[in-house]
Amino acid sequence: MAIVKMKKLALAAHISDEEAIVQLLHRMSYIEINDIKEQLSEEQRDIIDKQHVEQELAQLDEYISKIKYTLDFIGRFVPDKKGLLSQKPLVSAEDYKHTAQQIENLLSVYEMCRSLDDKLTEFKVDKTRIKSEIEQLRPWSALDVPLSEIRDTRYVSIKLGTFPITAVNAFAEAAEENNASCYINVVYQERNDAYLFIAFHKNDQDIVEQLLRQYDWNEIIFSGYEQKPLDYIAMLQQKIEHIEDEEKNIEKQAADLSEYRLHLKILFDYLMIQRQRTEILSDFASTKQVFILTGWLPEEKTEQTEKKIASITDTYWLDFEEPADGEPFPVAFKNNKLFRPFEMLIEMYSMPDPYSIDPTPAVAPFYFIFFGIMVGDAAYGLLMSLAFFIAMRLMRTKGMGKKLIALLALCGISTIFWGAMFGSWFGDLFHIKPLWFNPMDKPMLMMILSLIFGVVHILVGIGLKAYMNIRNGHLFDAIFDQVSWMMVLGGASLWLAPLLSNMLLSSPAPQLAGIAQGGLYVTIIGIVILLLTQGRTQKNIFMKVFSGVGSLYNITGFLSDILSYSRLFALGLASGMIATVINILAGLVGLHGINLIISIPILIIGHIFNLAINGLGAYVHASRLQYIEFFGKFFESGGAAFKPFHIETKYTDIKNEEAV
């Protein structure tokens, strides 16, 4: 229930044990290793030789990128299917080592993929070339003559080419005016261009050629073509078909390679693990004989670490040290199983200052309640809890994902509770009576309930700040800055209680009168404290008075914070109402006999949609209430998350991490 205490670690050992020790630390996964270079002078840095690390990394990176390429290439032909509940294969340490021995074999798979890929690229280029050739020939397909025969005879000149459509007639007329005998045949017409066959007597060559130029003639010469255009096109198309067959053949070969996929994945992760172990070496300082590393580890792990290192070698020097006063150390939380999922909410926001507090135990109950109210439907809660508890059992997720699943499973329980309280089971589908009240019938009661939660939440937030102040020895700050406000807010809430209950619930509550009186006095004392103390850091007497009075202006801030909790009411009502709308829609179709064929899918799809959209809304807005209204009162950010040196894999899960 707190921020884990960390100790600084320094370890020196003989270089021959380096590999074994890195392996050990990697398996232990609870030591964060610092870059030692930051603690060294320029001169010292120069002594350290990192060249072999860089070489080794370059080699590993080359292998990794090759394997990645191979996996991606195979994935293009045989997609790696991912179902909703499908998971990464579970691989034992022995299998990783075994697969690593086959690296040559798997690299040859890479070579194969490479050559297949090259061929495919080649085919693609060929196909584009042939297709463009076909496009060139296609306009001439009406020309029923072998292209080789279209050439000048002794007296006649023959040309193929294009004109802009508008120029065809103009050219013909111009040729006639100049008395040039010219045969024009429009072979094909496009939107803009006309494809022409032109024949003219060689005597008229000069004048015709001049006219051609004048009207934007674009001559097309087919050299090396023997057959008729249509025959030629057919031949080219056959070529394309042939290439496509080849392509299919290659695709099949590539698909056959997918049998290596699992091995490739295992090898990839093996290489990734090796890479992590090599990369970390660049954070060490090493000479020819000795290496030194420094880092952080949780205090409770010190003995265990010492023992484990001693089991590897007896030539080592190990030192644990408390962080210096005020020295920042990496932040990790330690909470019991029930609270652990809620740590995620803080990790997503920002890590707290290492010398402040872990807000998880305070966040957890409120988040739990708020989420439940905002979804507010017992049947939805049941579905959520069921789905996510099953997912927890079946899926091997780690870190944030694992916490999120657990969080939603837990919040489902709260949703069941509030849904039952408000009588919402898939909205009003079953007409179940609420255990407490229906928010639709008593909206103001629901509103006030939300605001009460808001007041409590904010009081807890201010209280935590007071606790932090007291813990740090600032007792008076706690009384003047926090307790005073708690008195104002708490007192005012009590003072307003009978007023609200009279006004909104239409049920006078005379027994509240005494409490209200007390609340008023508490508020006044709080205000007096604020007036007298908020100017205490100011030197000038006027500023003292002004700061005291001015601080009361903060009441508007608290007011808007509290009103912000009305979203509990709005979102809770929203999900119930949409559920009701879905039920109405299904009801319009009819909930009996043959109509069920339509109305049941409406119900299922509608309610799943509603659950998804409201689940998202509840998640977002419950977080927001923590981050803005709650954390604003006490949270001190600025910590860095604890990032232990640990094994990370991409495609596989490790069965026995202690042996990898």
Next chain:
Amino acid sequence: MELGQFFAFAGIAVATLLASVGSAIGTSLAGQAAAGVVTEDPDKFGQTLVLQALPGTQGIYGLIIGVLMMSQLGVFGANIPDLTLTQGLMYLAAGCPVGIVGLISAIYQGKAAVASIGVIAKQPGQLGKAIIFPAIVETYAILSLIVSLLMTLGLRV
């Protein structure tokens, strides 16, 4: 008499219509940005989809008010009760907050969502933070929903 019913229906229309138009614009803005990110990195589909969905809630709030008014007016039943002109206008007034605020806030929330999608494009791990920025804009849609809701519930015919 009939004018009263007309204005009541206008209230339903304003609530659902304006809020839904706003959501359509907002989700479309965010959707375009999300599609751009997904072209680069298809794995970010889920994360960006969440952000795209955020400006969609205003339409739902409008729908809630619309349906609430309809059920009060007995639109789903056989006969709609007669309303005075004032009653009808009050329904119209009650539909305005969620309609108008929904329209405008959804568009601006969409813009905030676009920016947050930009966060996801560069910092995939920061969905938790990115989601909060558009959510702040939504607060005002929620407030208008509450007001419309209380106004409508206060209008028992």
